[in-house]
Amino acid sequence: MVVTLKDIAKKTGKSVTTVSRALNGYDDVSAETKALVLRVAKELGYSPNTWAQRLQKQHTETIGLIIPTFGPRFSDPFFSELLAGIGNRAAHLGYDLLVSTRAPGEEELIAYRAAIQGRRVDGFVLVRTRRQDARVTCLQEADFPFVAFGRAEEKIDFPFVDEDGTYGMKLVTKYLASLGHQRIACIAPPPNLMFAHYRLQGFKEGLMEAGIPADDSLILIGDLTQRGGYEQANKLLDLPSPPTAIAACNDLMALGAMSAAQDRNLMVGKDISITGFDNIPMAEYSHPSLTTLHQPLYQIGGMVCEMLIQLIQGEPLEEKNILLKPELIVRQSSGLSSTQS
Amino acid sequence: MVVTLKDIAKKTGKSVTTVSRALNGYDDVSAETKALVLRVAKELGYSPNTWAQRLQKQHTETIGLIIPTFGPRFSDPFFSELLAGIGNRAAHLGYDLLVSTRAPGEEELIAYRAAIQGRRVDGFVLVRTRRQDARVTCLQEADFPFVAFGRAEEKIDFPFVDEDGTYGMKLVTKYLASLGHQRIACIAPPPNLMFAHYRLQGFKEGLMEAGIPADDSLILIGDLTQRGGYEQANKLLDLPSPPTAIAACNDLMALGAMSAAQDRNLMVGKDISITGFDNIPMAEYSHPSLTTLHQPLYQIGGMVCEMLIQLIQGEPLEEKNILLKPELIVRQSSGLSSTQS
DNA sequence: ATTCTATTCCAAAACGTTTTGGAAGTCAAG
DNA sequence: CTTGACTTCCAAAACGTTTTGGAATAGAAT
Structure with missing residues (x-):
C-alpha cells in the first residue's frame, strides 16, 4: 500500500542506501542508476515518510503557533490576518505550520513544553506578548528558537517584530x-x-x-x-x-x-x-x-516567520529587533470637534 | 540535553522496555517500579519524541487542513471562524491541526498527495467543495479519511456537513x-x-x-x-x-x-x-x-473535526451526512420596498 | 606488478519509540 | 518434586529514513 525506500530498492535491484542517495541527489551514484531510481520512484508514487525522515534528521521543518484565545473563540481578524501572513510565508519556505489554541495559563505552558521536548516543531512564533510573559522564559530556558510579535516588559533580549x-x-x-x-x-x-x-x-x-x-x-x-x-x-x-x-x-x-x-x-x-x-x-x-x-499584519506575519526560519537554520539575522511605524489613515469617522459650534 | 527513554532506563536501572511500559500504564510492571519510573521521568522532564512515537505507532494524531486561497490572502472571516472551530475541537480531542494554504490547482493536489503518502496527517478536513472536486477523488483513491464542509456535485458518497x-x-x-x-x-x-x-x-x-x-x-x-x-x-x-x-x-x-x-x-x-x-x-x-x-461556522468546524476523528479511530458515524438549516436573521439592512410610495 | 585515484555501490548503525515473545522468579496446588 | 499460573521483567525486532565508513572495481600512473 504505502511505498517505502525498500520497495524501490527491491524493484531496482539496488540497495536502500543507494536509492536514498539517488533521491537526495548525492553524486556518488551513477547517472543511469539515478535515472532508474527516479523513474521507479515516480512510477510507484513514492514520497518519503515524514516521521521517519524527521526522526532521523532531527529537525521537523515545522513551526508552531499557539494562539492565546481569550474567551471562547478567536474570530479576531487580527489573528486571521497574521496567521495568513505566517502560513503563506512558511509554505513558501517549505515549512509546515502547526496551529493550536490555548487560553493563557498553565495549560498553555504545558503545550509549549510538550512541543519543545517532543521536538514537535523547530521553533515558535509568539504572538501578543504579555507582561512577565511565562512563554518567553520557558522558551529561553529551553534555548528554543522563537520570534515574537511584540516586545517584552523587562529588558529581556529576544528577536521580535513590533509596531510602535x-x-x-x-x-x-x-x-x-x-x-x-x-x-x-x-x-x-x-x-x-x-x-x-x-x-x-x-x-x-x-x-x-x-x-x-x-x-x-x-x-x-x-x-x-x-x-x-x-x-x-x-x-x-x-x-x-x-x-x-x-x-x-x-x-x-x-x-x-x-x-x-x-x-x-x-x-x-x-x-x-x-x-x-x-x-x-x-x-x-x-x-x-x-x-x-x-x-501591516499580513506582512508582519511574513517577517516574523522568515526571521524564525533564519534563526532555525542558524543564519544570522540582519536585524534582531524591528519596530514598525504605523501610519495614520484618516477616514470618515473623525472630524472637527463640534463643541465650538 | 533531550531526555529519552534510555536516560530514564539508565537512571532507574530498568530496561527501556519496562520504562516504556510503565509510562504507558501496562499492568505487567510492578507498582513500585512504575512509581520509580514515573518519578524519575518527571524529574528529568521527560516527554516522548513525537516523531519516534508516530513512526512506530503509524498514526499521527494530527489532522490536516489546506485552505484554498483564492487570491493572495485569506482574511476571510468565514475561514477564521471555521478554523477556530476545527482547531479548538481538535485540541480538545488531543489532536494537532496542520494548516496550509494552497491555491486551487495542481500545487494543491501535490500538497494533498505528499501529506497522504508521507503519512503526515491521519485525515483531512476539506473545505469549500467544488464541482468535480479533484481533492475528493484524490482522497478517495488513496482511501484516506476525510470529512468535507460542503457537498459534491455528482452523487459521490462521502461524509460531509453542509448548510442547506x-x-x-x-x-x-x-x-x-x-x-x-x-x-x-x-x-x-x-x-x-x-x-x-x-x-x-x-x-x-x-x-x-x-x-x-x-x-x-x-x-x-x-x-x-x-x-x-x-x-x-x-x-x-x-x-x-x-x-x-x-x-x-x-x-x-x-x-x-x-x-x-x-x-x-x-x-x-x-x-x-x-x-x-x-x-x-x-x-x-x-x-x-x-x-x-x-x-454556525464555529460549530460546524467542531462537528466536521469530530466526525473526522471518529472516522480516523474507526468508530462508526451516527450520521454520515449532515445538512443544517440556516436561520434568517432580520436586521436593519432590509425593509419595505419604497417603489410603491 | 604495484600503487593511487575515482567512481559506484552498500551493510550496518543510528534516530527514539512500541511491541513481540519469551525468560526468570515466586507461589500454590497436585 | 512437578506442574501450572502468575507476576515482573527485558532483549530484540520493528517503524522508514539518513549517514557513516568502507568495499569493490576500473583505470591511470608509477
Whole structure:
C-alpha cells in the first residue's frame, strides 16, 4: 500500500542506501542508476515518510503557533490576518505550520513544553506578548528558537517584530486634538498585554504634547472585542460630561464604539469622532469608514516567520529587533470637534 | 540535553522496555517500579519524541487542513471562524491541526498527495467543495479519511456537513418579496463552488414561489470579497431599471454592496434592501446591521473535526451526512420596498 | 606488478519509540 | 518434586529514513 525506500530498492535491484542517495541527489551514484531510481520512484508514487525522515534528521521543518484565545473563540481578524501572513510565508519556505489554541495559563505552558521536548516543531512564533510573559522564559530556558510579535516588559533580549504603538497612539491623539477635541477618551486593552502599555502611553503623551490635561475617568479598559468597545463607549457617553472623541486601541473596539454612538443617534465623524488601531479590512468598509492606524499584519506575519526560519537554520539575522511605524489613515469617522459650534 | 527513554532506563536501572511500559500504564510492571519510573521521568522532564512515537505507532494524531486561497490572502472571516472551530475541537480531542494554504490547482493536489503518502496527517478536513472536486477523488483513491464542509456535485458518497444553501436563499428571497420587492438582484459566488450552485438555486426557487419572473440581468457573479460585492452592486445600480433589493450570497459581498449603495446616498434598509449569508460577526455591527442567514461556522468546524476523528479511530458515524438549516436573521439592512410610495 | 585515484555501490548503525515473545522468579496446588 | 499460573521483567525486532565508513572495481600512473 504505502511505498517505502525498500520497495524501490527491491524493484531496482539496488540497495536502500543507494536509492536514498539517488533521491537526495548525492553524486556518488551513477547517472543511469539515478535515472532508474527516479523513474521507479515516480512510477510507484513514492514520497518519503515524514516521521521517519524527521526522526532521523532531527529537525521537523515545522513551526508552531499557539494562539492565546481569550474567551471562547478567536474570530479576531487580527489573528486571521497574521496567521495568513505566517502560513503563506512558511509554505513558501517549505515549512509546515502547526496551529493550536490555548487560553493563557498553565495549560498553555504545558503545550509549549510538550512541543519543545517532543521536538514537535523547530521553533515558535509568539504572538501578543504579555507582561512577565511565562512563554518567553520557558522558551529561553529551553534555548528554543522563537520570534515574537511584540516586545517584552523587562529588558529581556529576544528577536521580535513590533509596531510602535506609542508612536501610533500619539499620532492619532494629536490628530484628534488638532481637530479641536479637548475631551478625548481612550478605550485601552487589558493592561497585562504589552501593546496595551505602549498604546496607552502614546495616548497620554499625545494629550500632554497637545496641552490637554489628563483625565483618568476618560480612560477605560475594553476586552478588544466589538462588544467590549460597545459597552465601554456607552459608559463614556453616559458621563456627565462625555468625550467628543474616542480613541479606541483597536479597530474592533472602535467599531463597537461606533455602534454605541449610532444607537444614540450621534453622527460619527460629526457629533463625535472615533478612531481605531490596526486597520483591519473591515475598517475600510464600515460606515462611516474608520480612521485608524495601519499596521501591516499580513506582512508582519511574513517577517516574523522568515526571521524564525533564519534563526532555525542558524543564519544570522540582519536585524534582531524591528519596530514598525504605523501610519495614520484618516477616514470618515473623525472630524472637527463640534463643541465650538 | 533531550531526555529519552534510555536516560530514564539508565537512571532507574530498568530496561527501556519496562520504562516504556510503565509510562504507558501496562499492568505487567510492578507498582513500585512504575512509581520509580514515573518519578524519575518527571524529574528529568521527560516527554516522548513525537516523531519516534508516530513512526512506530503509524498514526499521527494530527489532522490536516489546506485552505484554498483564492487570491493572495485569506482574511476571510468565514475561514477564521471555521478554523477556530476545527482547531479548538481538535485540541480538545488531543489532536494537532496542520494548516496550509494552497491555491486551487495542481500545487494543491501535490500538497494533498505528499501529506497522504508521507503519512503526515491521519485525515483531512476539506473545505469549500467544488464541482468535480479533484481533492475528493484524490482522497478517495488513496482511501484516506476525510470529512468535507460542503457537498459534491455528482452523487459521490462521502461524509460531509453542509448548510442547506438552497433553503436559506429561498427563505431570504421570499422574505424580500414579502416586503414588496419585485426587482430582486442576486450577487452569486463563482459557479465552480458547490455552495454557489445551491444558493443560486434557492434564489431562483424563491423568486418562482413568489411569482416573480426571473431576470438574468439581475444575477451577477462576485468573488466573495467586499470589493467584489462593491463592484457588482455598482453594476446593478447602474442598470436602467435598478433592483430595489440585493440578495448577496455571502456577508462580505453584502457589506461591499452596502458601501456601493451608501456611496450613492441610498439609505440601506429604506431606499434599498441588502441581505447577506453567513452571519459573520461583522454583520451584527455594520451600519445598518445586516439581514442575513445564520450559519454556525464555529460549530460546524467542531462537528466536521469530530466526525473526522471518529472516522480516523474507526468508530462508526451516527450520521454520515449532515445538512443544517440556516436561520434568517432580520436586521436593519432590509425593509419595505419604497417603489410603491 | 604495484600503487593511487575515482567512481559506484552498500551493510550496518543510528534516530527514539512500541511491541513481540519469551525468560526468570515466586507461589500454590497436585 | 512437578506442574501450572502468575507476576515482573527485558532483549530484540520493528517503524522508514539518513549517514557513516568502507568495499569493490576500473583505470591511470608509477
